[in-house]
Amino acid sequence: MMRRMVGIVLVLAALMAVTRRAVAQPDGNGLQTIHAKVGEIPILVVAPAETKGRMLIIWLTGFSGSKEKVEAHLREFAKHGFVGLSFDPYQHGERRIEPNEALSKRVVGNIRRFFWPILARTAEETPKVIDWAIKTFKVRKEVGMGGISMGGDISVAAASVDRRINAVSACVATPDWMRPGSVEPPGEPDAAAQADYDRRNPLTHLKAYRHRPAIAFQSGADDKIVPFDGATRFVEQLKPIYGNQADRLVVNLQPNTAHRFTPEMLENSLRWFQTYLK
Numbered sequence: 001m002m003r004r005m006v007g008i009v010l011v012l013a014a015l016m017a018v019t020r021r022a023v024a025q026p027d028g029n030g031l032q033t034i035h036a037k038v039g040e041i042p043i044l045v046v047a048p049a050e051t052k053g054r055m056l057i058i059w060l061t062g063f064s065g066s067k068e069k070v071e072a073h074l075r076e077f078a079k080h081g082f083v084g085l086s087f088d089p090y091q092h093g094e095r096r097i098e099p100n101e102a103l104s105k106r107v108v109g110n111i112r113r114f115f116w117p118i119l120a121r122t123a124e125e126t127p128k129v130i131d132w133a134i135k136t137f138k139v140r141k142e143v144g145m146g147g148i149s150m151g152g153d154i155s156v157a158a159a160s161v162d163r164r165i166n167a168v169s170a171c172v173a174t175p176d177w178m179r180p181g182s183v184e185p186p187g188e189p190d191a192a193a194q195a196d197y198d199r200r201n202p203l204t205h206l207k208a209y210r211h212r213p214a215i216a217f218q219s220g221a222d223d224k225i226v227p228f229d230g231a232t233r234f235v236e237q238l239k240p241i242y243g244n245q246a247d248r249l250v251v252n253l254q255p256n257t258a259h260r261f262t263p264e265m266l267e268n269s270l271r272w273f274q275t276y277l278k
Helices: 002-023 067-079 100-109 111-137 150-161 191-200 229-248 263-276
Strands: 024-026 031-038 041-048 056-060 083-087 143-148 165-171 214-220 249-254
Touching (some): 031 067, 031 111, 041 067, 041 111, 056 067, 056 111, 056 150, 067 083, 067 263, 083 111, 111 143, 111 150, 111 191, 143 150, 143 263, 150 165, 150 191, 165 263, 214 229, 214 263, 229 249, 249 263
Parallel strands (some): 056 083, 056 143, 143 165, 214 249
Antiparallel strands (some): 024 031, 031 041, 041 083
16 A cells, blocks of 8 residues: 555656746747746736746737747846746636637727726736736846837736836836827726726826836837837826936937837846846
8 A cells, every 4th residue: 555655656656847847948049938827817927947037027028819828028127137927818818708809809999998908907906917927937036027009008007007117118108097088989887997097007006116117118109009108107296206316217218110010129127127126
């Protein structure tokens, strides 16, 4: 009986070892790719082989995308010594409740009702992801966060939820969820979506940024979907709170650029994180 139990334990240990090898995949360039879950949140990490004491960058996809869509960006951050992490936002990627076409039709058909909950609830999940990353990879407690469009919106909101987020780079994104001037029809919220807005819209919660995270917006000057003026109004209204550290607030405008993510925005984001995550 004892031999049989020992045999079972050895088999289980072998299976666990196989699982670990499948989850953490070295790429031959000194980087490792890791798939995991934090509760129901699917995680993708690209990191140097040694992660202890490094800085974490959380980087999120745009609307209807997934963590895999930004894997190349995570790899770029990892090449520069960061631990790059993405996760599937609420109702995205592995967490989809419908095909992408249906998701797009539903949300774009009523942005305030269906988009605001995605932003608020994903921002509020972020501390669990940070807790896990610190425990798992022994990264430092100061965190960078950013992303593209929706991912940038979430990142700005998350910085008001978790004070460990010390640097944000939000690309073609806005801190004003009302998005005045957008060509997309806004729709009307239900009570739950309105509560999400009331709780988490960055522009109406300026005091939540008293820890003065470094926030950069990478915006398109010709963006008609997410107009850049939300970013400029946010920055101007935050300056009294930041005082002599107002240089930690920036709006980088790219001329002749509509609602699209450019290589320059990624470069600007990397430089921003290199400057403020030390």
